[in-house]
Amino acid sequence: MPTTLTVNGRVHELADFDPATPLLWVLRDHLGLVGTKYGCGQGLCGACTVHFNGAAMRSCVLPLAAAAGQKITTIEGLAADARLTPLQQAWCDEDVAQCGYCQAGQIMSATALLAKNPRPTDADIDGALAGNLCRCGTYQRIRRAVHAAASTLPA
Amino acid sequence: MHPDLSVLDPVSFPPAVSAARPGDAPALDRRSFLRLAALAGGGFALALYLRGPDAAAAEPAVSGGAEPGGDFTPSLFVRITPAGEITVLAANPECGQGVKTAFPMLIVEELDAPWARVKIEQADLDPRLGRQAAAGSRGTPTHYQPYRRLGATARALLVSAAAARWGVPTDELQTPGDARVVHAPTGRAATYGELATAAAALPVPDEKTVPLKDPSAFRLLGRRVGGVDNPRIVVGAPLFGLDVRRPGQLFATFVKCPVFGGVVRSADLAAARAAPGVRAVFEVKAPGVASGVAIVADSTWRAFQARDVLKIEWDEGRATGDSDAAFAAAAARLHDAPPAGDPLRGAGDFAAAHAAAAVRVEARYEYPFLSHANLEPQNCTALHRPDGVELWAPTQSPSGARDAAAKALGVAPESVVVHMTRIGGGFGRRLTNDFAAEAAAIAREVSGTPVQLVWTRADDMQHDWYRPGGFHAFRGGVDADGRVVAWGEHFVTYAAGYDTDKVAGVAGLAAAEFPGRLVPNVLIHQSPLPNGIPLGPWRAPRTSAQCFAQQCFLDELAHAAGRDPVEFRLALLAAPAAPAPAGERGPVFDNARMAGVVRLAAEKSGWGAPGETPWPRGRGRGIAFQFSHLGYVAIVAEVTVSKTGDLVIDRVVVAADVGRQIINPSGGENQSEGSVVDGISSALVQRITIEGGRVAQSGFADMPLLRIDQAPKRIETHFLLTDNPPTGLGEPVIPPVPPALGNAIFAATGRRVRRLPFNAADLSWS
Known part of the structure; x- marks a missing residue:
């Protein structure tokens, strides 16, 4: 079927x-x-x-x-009409990626977080992304990029 | 199959260039030359060609000059078309260390072109391009000057073309950084595109005579530049090995014996052959490839599913006797007895100095095997044809992949084409090209059809080339003035197999080991345990493991002597270091540079700042330093430990001296931040255990990686710029991380954890 x-x-x-x-x-x-x-x-x-x-x-x-x-x-x-979302743009601006392999999953989890919570704290981010491993250790930049994207969104 | 150690760190192998001033030795002059090729349709391309036996076959028939061979289509570092399109080649494997961005920056800086207008292109393996590897943090010291000379030479050709066109001396011409040559006195200007065809007809100047910029004139180096692949990464565009999709591609899985060295005794393949989507099932027998059974199917999932109905009987072989328990028992026996055999090193009179010391401390440390756990599992796509094989490989050593595939197929290396994909994490794992050899051998059975070999997560965890565990027994002595006067160490490590006393290449005590070389009376023994475990390089091989034991024990000496850990280390560094031991050709160690980063880490963390009040119990900080891969790094870690033993890492401060120039501070800091997380993960949560000759763990449930909610709340990186050649950052930040954390835990709790991982220890206090 x-x-x-x-x-x-x-x-x-x-x-x-x-x-x-x-x-x-x-x-x-x-x-x-x-x-x-x-x-x-x-x-x-x-x-x-x-x-x-x-x-x-x-x-x-x-x-x-x-x-x-x-x-x-x-x-x-995510990117409609080839325009990056604020999160994707923040990921570029903050130069988050090292190897980059996990980042698609990080961005998907972070996008879902911001849809529910447009002003997340570090603890909110850690909670929402705790299931996304980054073997290269870019966690500090991930937090920074989520905050940067959040700052461009209406609260 | 063995790790490609020839491309490894300069600590265990002599670097290609002078250890004292690596970046200043122009490898280009000795081993290579530049060649110009005119492009069809105008414009030019500038390439670097190797001399020497490796490149003999690849050298062009025409040795220099402007005349291109008719059928000559080299891979080229710099390409400029009449339309002004500028392309720069990224020649090295990108595994997250940032070289696909940083190395083209070196070329573009000297070319004086605007970065945003330059297209960066990933190269294939090509012997004419010089060293192509991601290993040993050697990229920066190897390429820093030669790549700049490439850019400077291209610029010189364009300037000469403009000078000829306008009839003016070259020294009246300027390149303002916008891909133009300008003659200020007459106001004339021409774009690089307009000059490209004329430049292609000029003789290539001797690169030794081409001036390089004074660093004060840098426009690009030292600027924060985002990774060139970022725009593709954030939209999920294909980049990685597993993203390769060729027309008609099939997918393969390869089932190996869970016991190391085990071989297929018998296999019933019928049920797997009948499984949905399966195209072929066969036992793989090829030189350098582990014994096993391959399943080729029309999707990855169907190949994986068919494993469940595969019936294989294994001859498990000798390694079944290997276990963590057996290794630990053997190490304890060795440590309980006086060390046998000649010492690895000795200096002064250890026995007398130890006996006379005011304070004596003994302690044993140990750490487990580690896997690499690259997030992208091992994989390789291969297309076999009658005349050779084409590989799309996420490999840190593409030449190693070529050689491994050639050996597996019994063909000449020249018949193997290697395309380098972006790599979903390297960490040393992908210096061993077992996945490439397997893919080639599997592709031969479905010749003419591309096939992607995909390792499962369990395959990846159970068939790694592991960082060796180790057991250290220390005896130290400190005199009444707080100086370390005696350092005794018996290191029990792993042999390169059974029936040998030879220590495995990545398991021996590092020649750069400290603080042993700073102490006047030293006695160091090393005993290898026979084993059948595959051992390989893991980011900052040797020091990433050994530094934990050495810098934590040093801390024990400081506390036992009642000294401040920073002051204690600075006193140690005040004495000149002993040279690297004979025969090991370790690099020269500069105490002053190390003291510099120890002071900087202390200062930036506020250690001993005037007016500081003592920290409450449950909060603590620790310091550690290490010299590795030509880099000097000191780290201060700050932690909070609850009474019940819950650990929070509040802050990690990194001070690093890797020379006078950080090529791309964004990339450099990213390496430092990632190394801190990697170092914590390796020490806090990761562990591979061996039972019955096999790895007990099979995935992230039983072998976790550090999560974001366990990561430090804050990581700071401070570079100490010193007038030394720039060196790499992929590795040297890792080694001091675990001991800085261990020393901080001690300061917070009074508990000295001497066995990794930390999270297996009780950290509670009252």
Whole structure:
């Protein structure tokens, strides 16, 4: 039975898929959306974070069956009309990334945070991003970039 | 398969350039020359070519001059077209250390072009481009001058072209930094694009005669420049090894024996072959590739799923007897007995000095194996063809990847093409190219179809090249004036396998070890434990582990002698250091530079500031220093520990002396901040344990990394600029982090933790 998956506003009809397939691999290996990263496959590192109806979700443990029919947004879908979001811009301005591999997941988690809490404290940021590992250790700059982006948003 | 140690740190291997003034030795002059090539359609390109046996095959038939060979299409460092498009090559692997930005900055500074208008292009592996590696923090000392000369030479050609066009002397011409040559007396100006074709017809000047800018004239170096890939990273555009997508690409997983060195005894592949999406299942047998079974499927997930129905019987081999418990017991036996054999080093009369010391302290320290845990699991994409193999590899040593693939396939290295992808974390892991050899061997079985080998997180954690654990037994003595007069150390470490007394390359006591070389009476022994564990370089090899034990024990001596830890260290550094031991060719160590960063770290942290009141119990700070990878670093850590033992790291202050110039302060500070987090993570939460010859951990549930809510509340980096050649920052900040933290925990709680990780220790106090 075909599965209907909506990613970044585009509707995909997927045939012949095991409904247990994690969304991550559908995105990466079938839809060519490689911005969502594989880090652990156990929902423990956050590199695969996407938005599921606006909430940050680990796509590596999200079965396709659960994602079907829902509104999925990936890192590729954040910047509308090739304009960076305030968070993406802050990530560039603060020069957050080192290797950069985790940063898509960091930005997805931070975007979900700001949508709920436009003036987060350091503790709020630490709480919302504690599930996103950065092996290079850019945490200080991540905090700074979230604050910088928040300062551009209406409170 | 072994780590590519030839590109490793200058502490264990002689650096390519003078250790005393590395950046000033123009490697370019001895080993390479510049060559100009005219571009089709006008404009020019300037390339650096290596001399010597490595590059013999790659050298162009025409040795210099402006005449391009008809079919000659080199990879080129600087390319300027008549339309004014300027492209600069990033030749080294980018794993987060920032060289894809910092090294092109060196070229662009001297070229006098506007940074925002220069396009940066990632190079493939090409022997004509000189050293291409991310290892040993050697990039900066190796490339600092030669890359500037590349830019300066291109600029000189453009200036000469303008001088010829206008009939004026070159010394009347200026390059204001906007990719133009200007003749102020007549008001004439020309863009680099307009001059490019004429410049391509000129002879290349001897690069030794091309002047470099005085640093006071730098426009770009020393400015905060964002990473060139930032705009792609923040939108999730393809960059990394796992992002590679080739037409018709398949995906592979490779199942190896969980016990190190184990081999396939028998395998039933039928069920896996029948699994959905699976295209091929086969046992891999190739030189330099571990024994195992590969599954190739139409998606990563389906390849992973088919592992569940694979039936393999392993011949587990000899390593089943290896365990942490056995290693610890063997180390304790060695430490309980007088050290056997000749000392590794000796100076003065340790026994007499120790016996006469006013204060004597003995202590044992230990730390576990560590994995690298790169967030991007090991991977490589390969396309095998009858005439060779093409690799897309996230590797810190692309030449190592080429050689490993060539060996696996039994082909000449020249038949291997290596494309360098951005790397999702290096830390030394990707100096060992086992993933590239595996990908090549797997691709041969599906020749003509590109295949991406993806390691699972468990594969990655259980088939790493681990940072060796270690066991230190110290005996120290301090005289009545607070000077360390005796330093005894018996280091139990790991051998390079079984049946050998040879210490593994990354396991020996570092030649730069301190404070041993600062003490008049020293006796150091080293005993290797036989083992079958794959050992490899882990960021700041050796010192990143050993500094914890040495600088914490030094702290014990300071406290036992009733001295302030900063004053105690400065007194130690007042004496001249012993030279590196014979045969180890360690770099020259400058006490004054180390004392400089110790003072700076103390000052910036407010240590001993006038009027300071004593800190309450539960708050503490510690200091540590280390010389590694030509860098001098001292760190002060400040912590708060609750009565129940909950640790908060309030602040970490880094003072670093890596020479007279920070190429890109944003990148440099990022390296420092990341090293602090990495150093804390390695000491606070990470641990690999060996049981039955295999790694007990399989993912981030049982081998966590430091989270943002555990990271320091504040990290400060202070660079002490001294008149010395610029050196690297990828590694030297790491080693002092764990001991600074341990010393702070002691100051806060009175608990001296001598065994890592810290979070396994009870830190409560009353």
